[in-house]
């Protein structure tokens with residue numbers, strides 16, 4: 001039996017090229033995926049598969065509800081190549097209760113194929129941020145993370161994470177103002193862990209955020 005490969009997004013038969021890895025040209029473009037990914041330095045160093053808008057935005061929101069490791073693997077291709085050999089990943093934990101938690105950051109770590117060290121937890125609940133401006137978001141997130149010492153002490157992980165050779169990256173699915181990742185970075189810094197920045201699936205254009 002001959003199995004005709006299809007684009008996983010639009011189901012068009014046999015559209016593959018090696019560069020696009022499972023996505024037809026039309027879908028690749030409609031998702032706004034960049035050949036070398038997106039990166040920037042504000043408010044900290046970040047890498048994203050694409051902008052948080054249009055088809056990619058809809059896809060990431062859908063993945064939050066229905067995670068799909070195949071889709072994640074394809075979306076993460078450029079992000080994987082952006083990571084060094086010594087990269088270590090720290091996923092941003094969800095602030096929602098376990099039953100409603102967003103597991104996408106952890107799944108993203110798996111797709112990035114680097115060691116994942118979940119040493120962060122939320123130290124207090126934060127309010128939803130949709131209606132907040134950038135300054136309010138920073139205040140909302142300030143001190144909202146803590147490093148779980150027990151997860152560090154038993155394995156010599158702190159030495160590894162604090163060593164100069166380690167390239168520690170935060171991982172989140174969506175980065176908007178960056179307030180959440182900044183708070184996570186501060187908590188890690190207090191514990192002696194320096195992070196390179198954040199890896200995310202989608203990033204809001206900076207002009208959108210006040």
Ligand SMILES: [Zn+2]
Nearest residue numbers: 007010024027
């Ligand atoms: Zn397609």
